[in-house]
Amino acid sequence: MKYVFGPVNSRRLGISQGIDLVPPKICNFNCIYCEIGATTTHTCTRKEYIPLPELLAEIDTVLADRELMAHLDVFTITASGEPTLHSGIGQVIRYLKEKSDKPVVVLTNGSLLYLPEVRQDLMAADIVIPSLDSAREESYRRINRPAACSPLAELIEGLITFRKEFSGKFWLEILLASKINDSPEDIAALVAAVEKIRPDKVQLNTVARPPLESFAKPLTQAELEGVARQIPGEVEILVDFTTRDREKFRNLSEDEIIEMLKRRPCTTNDVSEALNLDPDTTQSILQQLAASGRIIETTHDDKRYYQTSR
Numbered sequence: 001m002k003y004v005f006g007p008v009n010s011r012r013l014g015i016s017q018g019i020d021l022v023p024p025k026i027c028n029f030n031c032i033y034c035e036i037g038a039t040t041t042h043t044c045t046r047k048e049y050i051p052l053p054e055l056l057a058e059i060d061t062v063l064a065d066r067e068l069m070a071h072l073d074v075f076t077i078t079a080s081g082e083p084t085l086h087s088g089i090g091q092v093i094r095y096l097k098e099k100s101d102k103p104v105v106v107l108t109n110g111s112l113l114y115l116p117e118v119r120q121d122l123m124a125a126d127i128v129i130p131s132l133d134s135a136r137e138e139s140y141r142r143i144n145r146p147a148a149c150s151p152l153a154e155l156i157e158g159l160i161t162f163r164k165e166f167s168g169k170f171w172l173e174i175l176l177a178s179k180i181n182d183s184p185e186d187i188a189a190l191v192a193a194v195e196k197i198r199p200d201k202v203q204l205n206t207v208a209r210p211p212l213e214s215f216a217k218p219l220t221q222a223e224l225e226g227v228a229r230q231i232p233g234e235v236e237i238l239v240d241f242t243t244r245d246r247e248k249f250r251n252l253s254e255d256e257i258i259e260m261l262k263r264r265p266c267t268t269n270d271v272s273e274a275l276n277l278d279p280d281t282t283q284s285i286l287q288q289l290a291a292s293g294r295i296i297e298t299t300h301d302d303k304r305y306y307q308t309s310r
Helices: 052-065 066-072 088-100 116-122 137-143 153-163 184-198 221-228 254-263 268-275 277-293
Strands: 004-010 016-018 074-078 105-107 127-129 168-176 199-205 235-236 297-298 303-307
Touching: 004 052, 004 254, 004 268, 052 066, 066 184, 074 088, 074 116, 074 137, 088 105, 088 116, 116 153, 153 184, 168 184, 168 221, 168 277, 199 221, 199 254, 221 235, 254 268, 254 277, 277 303
Parallel strands: 016 074, 074 105, 105 127, 127 168, 168 199, 199 235
Antiparallel strands: 004 016, 297 303
């Protein structure tokens, strides 16, 4: 399948079936930490980037697999770009809610939530996880490198308004990069914004995989904990994937591993945990794929990652 991927073991959501609404790399941001690569189409234009009938047909294939469905925790709507740019996102969410009792999660950079039609599209979701990496204009432009059509003031106002209207769970993700958006002034501005937005919880993250830009460096655990103590309300630090015991319920192919690596660089352990393979088998498959040239090896923070060529 081209647009539906997984299921994968998500660090925060459990066993997640991913649905990719936008091809690489259509986005209104060009974040320095992005794992997918540089934005090729920098836009705020909403349209049907992937034909809706094709998306729904692939979703139907998953829904018809009873054994797979029995093991799923959630459907996660994401993209190799920004998912709310797809004008049919609301129809996809409603279709999933009509056909399944599994929760629907939307991962978004949150920048289009100032638009009433985008907020309405997301109302049927169970969990929405938008991002706010900076509440200061200078740092916002340094870390997210937004298109001119994505002003920071509208992003924050959209988050505040959506939080008031949305009855589901609202988790705000903040990703910090060392010496980019983690100054005392940056943290103070983020704290003030969080107080206005009032999310159910804040998920604090840092650069953990090979980023687009080599100067995007992670914060230490101690630094993240220091920031977390300043943020009001519930704060969760995202560090490692959650390990969870699962019985094996399907066979994996090399193509499925490659589809996973297209979306983000992964370590052997990442692939093993996400796709339920034992580590030795996973390492063997990855080495074979690298030897054949179908994937490449990279090193980041003394860890070996595998990815497809960008």
